[in-house]
Amino acid sequence: MPSVRVRQRAKGAMFTAMYRDPTGRQRSAGTFTSERAALRAARRSExxxxxxxWIDQASGRITFRDYVENVxxxxxxxxxxxxxxxxxxxxxxxxPFFGDRPMAEILPSFVQDWVTAAVGSGLSPTSVRKYHVMLHSVFKRAVRDRIIVTNPCESIELPKIPPRKARILTPEEYDQLLSQMPDRFQVLVMTDIETGLRWGELIALRPRHIDFLRKTISVExxxxxxxxxxxPTGERMIVKDYPKDNEFRTLRVSETLLRSIARxxxxxxxxxxxxxFASTETAGGRPISRNTFRTKVWLPALERSGIDFHVRVHDLRxxxxxxxxxGGADxxxxxxxxxxxxxxxTQKYLHTLPDADDKALTAFEAVRRRSTP
Incomplete structure (x- = not known):
């Protein structure tokens, strides 16, 4: 319940508006010269x-740096x-941009200034949008903690991402690339194209994950x-006993691949x-660095292959x-x-091969011909 505290002074009584915050702590909503004004202020705050x-005005003075690092x-x-x-x-x-500014002073116009500066510095539209998602999450939590009233990341003008149709490696282009891959890494690339494993899952494979009898590979x-x-641990390579999204799965693979892995x-x-697939060709080797593989092995092989567009390791997936x-899989x-x-x-991979449209037209014409006398 709102209340008023009266303090007698030589020049007359002063009235302090009192209310309780969400934690039950009693707080002041200001001091006034009339009891009626104080009671109105207490009721507004309640x-x-x-x-x-309601927000905690004192908490709103916490800097962006302190809030993100400590909360x-x-x-x-x-x-x-x-x-x-x-x-x-x-x-x-x-x-560097928000660090020492109090959370309550970061307005939408200031966030918009950050977006403008990021774009001006050469950051891609995709990256700006990705970082904005993180920033939005910070302020969303601050609103929930009653540090600020509204999220300053709402209704921000973000750079548009121009549409780009991805080009998928064809089987013929894959063969070109594989032929230029050093012998040491050919089985790694063969395993990746046949399983579609993420890089971290691929380099984590161990003999115990291969079932030669059932012809399967377990992603564990x-x-x-x-x-x-x-x-957070000080380690550069962190082994986790579960793949992304906890998607443990078992994949059927060909006899050809299994023979190569067994060899x-x-x-x-x-x-x-x-x-x-370790960093050295010895038992007990350490994990392969993705960047080292990309710069020392992948890019040189890609250049030698003669493929006329950029292909990432992830594009094998x-x-x-x-x-x-x-091929007709559901x-x-x-x-x-x-x-x-x-x-x-998964649906985004539909109709992405270069000849997909030609195949669609051939299928259409085949059906159409059925009704032709």
Whole structure:
């Protein structure tokens, strides 16, 4: 209940408006020269508490730096790679711009200034939008904590991402690329195109994950690579006993691939818990760095192959899904094989091969001819 405290002074009585905040703590809504004015102020403040519009003015003076580092970041229940990414984004993009400004003073116009500056610095529209999502999350939490009234990231003008149709590696182009891959890494690339594994899942494979009798590979682990500077554990390569989105899965593979993997295991003398694709051609090797593989192996092989467009290592995963769908596999099966949590993600691989439109037209004409006398 709102109340008023009276204090007698030589010049007359002063009236302090009192109310209780959401935690039950009694607070002042100001001091007035009349009891009626004080009571109105107390009622207004209590109404804000009841409707969720109340904020702690003192808390609003906390700086962006203090809030994200002491409240927001420690509360995030995310994977270590995501946490390391947040730390990197803060250091490079947000703390230099927002760092020492009080949370309550960060208005939409200031967030818009950050977007404008980010675009002007050469940051891509995709990156600006990705970082804005993180920034929006920070202020959303601050609204919930009653640090600020509204989220200043709402209704911000973000750069548009120009539509771009992805080009998928064809089987012929894949053969060109594989032929230029050093012998040491050919089985790795063959495994990736046939399973569609994410990089972290691929380099985490061990002999115990291969069932030669049932002709399957089990996806049970992933290896996350982060910088030591931003790693919560101080380790650069972090092994996790569950893949992304907890999507444990078992994949059928060909006899040809299994023979290649078995030959590699035998030649290197690998134990059941050794990495099949390690940084060295010895048992007990450490995980391969994605960036090292990309710069030292992948890009030189891509250049030698003569393929006339840029292909990422991750594009082998895209090619796997597209080839499955082009070959007639159903969406649900492809979704499970890829480890997607939503079928919408899988649907984007439909009709992505260069000859997909030609095949569609051929199918249309074949049906049309059935009704031609």
């Amino acid at each position: 109404s804000k508490v009841e409707t969720g519009g 927001w970041l420690p509360s995030r229940q995310v994977e270590v790679s995501t946490l390391a990414g947040y730390r990197s984004y803060l250091d490079k993009h947000f703390l 682990q992933t290896i996350v690579e982060v910088s030591r500077k931003h790693s 590699r295991i035998e030649q290197l003398g690998l134990n059941r818990d050794d990495l099949i 895209h090619a796997h899904a597209s080839w499955l769908l082009a 969406l649900k099966t492809v979704m499970e094989r890829m480890g997607h949590s939503q079928i919408m993600t």
